[in-house]
Amino acid sequence: MLREYCESAIKGTEELLAKIDYKKVETVAEHILNADNVFVVADVGRPGLALMNFTERLRQLRIRAYRLEESPPTPSVHKGDIVLIGSVDGEDATSITFMRSAKTLNIDYDLFTMTKGSTLEKDATETIIFDAEPKDELIAEEVFELAFYVLLDAIVLYLQEKLGASKEHMQKELPNLF
Amino acid sequence: MDIKQITSTIMNEIDEATKNVDEDVLIKVFSTIHNGNRIFFHGNGRSLMTIKYFAQRLMHQGYRVFIVNDVATPAIRQGDVLVEVSATGEDANLIAAAETTKKIGDIKLIIVTADASSTLAKMADVVVKLNVPVPGSAEDKSIQPIGAQFEQAVLYTMDVGLSHYFMSRLGITLGGAAGINQNPLHANLQ
Numbered sequence: 001m002l003r004e005y006c007e008s009a010i011k012g013t014e015e016l017l018a019k020i021d022y023k024k025v026e027t028v029a030e031h032i033l034n035a036d037n038v039f040v041v042a043d044v045g046r047p048g049l050a051l052m053n054f055t056e057r058l059r060q061l062r063i064r065a066y067r068l069e070e071s072p073p074t075p076s077v078h079k080g081d082i083v084l085i086g087s088v089d090g091e092d093a094t095s096i097t098f099m100r101s102a103k104t105l106n107i108d109y110d111l112f113t114m115t116k117g118s119t120l121e122k123d124a125t126e127t128i129i130f131d132a133e134p135k136d137e138l139i140a141e142e143v144f145e146l147a148f149y150v151l152l153d154a155i156v157l158y159l160q161e162k163l164g165a166s167k168e169h170m171q172k173e174l175p176n177l178f
Numbered sequence: 179m180d181i182k183q184i185t186s187t188i189m190n191e192i193d194e195a196t197k198n199v200d201e202d203v204l205i206k207v208f209s210t211i212h213n214g215n216r217i218f219f220h221g222n223g224r225s226l227m228t229i230k231y232f233a234q235r236l237m238h239q240g241y242r243v244f245i246v247n248d249v250a251t252p253a254i255r256q257g258d259v260l261v262e263v264s265a266t267g268e269d270a271n272l273i274a275a276a277e278t279t280k281k282i283g284d285i286k287l288i289i290v291t292a293d294a295s296s297t298l299a300k301m302a303d304v305v306v307k308l309n310v311p312v313p314g315s316a317e318d319k320s321i322q323p324i325g326a327q328f329e330q331a332v333l334y335t336m337d338v339g340l341s342h343y344f345m346s347r348l349g350i351t352l353g354g355a356a357g358i359n360q361n362p363l364h365a366n367l368q
Contacts, residue, residue: 001346002204002339006196009338014189022182029181045365046231053224057323137342139352145231149333150192153326154184160323161179170323171314175223 005137012135012143013150019131025151027126028084028110029158032058035082037075038065041095046145047086047112054084054152060173061156061165068098077102082125083109086148088141090118099123112151114144188330191320195310195331196339204340206304208347210286211241214259220246220275221263228329229263229290231337238352238363239344246275256284264289265313265328267296276301290336292328308335 032038040055042048051067058065066074068083077083083102085095090113102109103123111124114132121127128151132144160170179187211217219226219233230245237243244251246260254260260279262272267289276298279285289302293312299305308331311317313324320327345351352361 002199002201002335002343003196005339005342006334009334010189010193010196013192014186017182017185017189020182022180025181046234049227049230053227053329056224056227060323137346138338142338142352146333146338150185150188150330151181153322153330154181154188156326157179157184157188157322158181167323174324 008136009138009142009146012133012138013146015135016130016132016143016147017150020128020147020151024126024128025155026158028128029155029162031082031108031110031126032063032084032155032159033162036064036078036080037082038063039068039074039077039081039083040065041083041085041098042067042070045088047088047148050145050149050152051084051086053149054156057153057156057170058159060170061159061163062173063159077105077107079106081107083107084112085109085120085124086112087115087118087120088113088144089115090120091115092120095120112148114140187321191322191327192330192334195308195327196334198309199335199339200307203304203306204335204343207288207306207340208344210288210304211236211259211261211344212347214286215255215257216242216244216259218244218246218251218254218258218260219263220260220272222269222271224325224329225263225265225332228332229261229336231333232341233261235337235341236344238361239348239350240363254279254282254285256282259286259288261288261290262298262302263291263332264296264298265292265310265325267291267293267298269298273297273301290332306335308332 040051042052055065108125110126114130132140287302288304290306294307
């Protein structure tokens with residue numbers, strides 16, 4: 001029974017990942033490589049958890065990556081930086097508050113969402129749409145969250161290849177104090 | 179490889195990693211958590227971040243859930259459950275926390291790991307051994323950075339598989355067609 005749930009989830013994730021516009025994903029990867037700093041808005045539920053995991057991997061690639069509003073390590077954001085947002089409906093209050101200040105400061109952000117035409121999409125530099133559908137017992141949001149998690153892990157590998165960073169090199173950057 | 183090809187390879191690794199998990203053990207996780215008083219989660223880095231998906235779903239289902247080291251987390255007491263996630267099963271801080279629960283007594287310890295013979299696995303009441311090699315070991319053939327396949331196995335097995343098993347046992351859904359936002363316990367402050 002449990003394995004069946006996993007199989008549905010895997011199939012649902014694969015079907016959703018097959019519908020993504022990978023040219024746009026590559027553009028986001030380029031934004032990350034070319035940015036002075038990368039920031040993620042990680043206050044928004046489960047997409048936020050995926051972005052925090054992603055930030056940890058970016059740091060292992062020696063890309064300067066921060067979670068917005070995490071004090072003390074997070075510095076201010078400036079033009080030339082890129083902000084990443086993950087949001088189911090593109091209407092999260094935290095992200096919209098950020099978006100308003102980003103506009104006035106001329107800061108670019110890329111959006112990962114399952115909803116077209118949202119408030120956040122309007123000013124996003126690039127938007128990756130996940131056209132998620134329910135799969136067996138899984139609701140569409142769950143399929144989106146899984147595909148988002150996997151896509152971010154795939155971007156890590158892509159960046160790793162671009163930067164020529166080996167697995168061993170990344171392992172050296174793992175936290176070693178607990 | 180382009181990103182689309184990479185996602186296919188990762189999905190194959192996830193498929194492999196979610197096979198052959200002992201379902202009886204997962205059902206034991208259900209009964210241990212269901213019969214526990216409060217549920218504490220402990221882990222490091224991405225493993226902790228990933229088990230939070232499952233922890234959140236338990237909260238949605240009405241369980242009292244805490245994350246070790248959060249400022250609002252109280253002392254663990256007899257009758258509670260500690261869930262620890264560690265691919266190697268050798269994280270010093272997790273071992274120290276497990277030892278603390280043994281001193282207090284009557285706290286069930288659930289370990290989610292890639293190594294069933296690790297220190298933490300030996301201390302646990304329930305060992306969830308995921309179908310991935312110990313990250314960095316000679317058997318680890320994953321193309322991904324250290325631990326990624328384990329974390330994905332945690333996500334799919336614990337969050338998807340086990341969460342849905344909980345929901346079917348408890349006869350509840352994630353909010354049906356109306357979506358997760360209809361769950362009365364879904365966060366409403368940002």
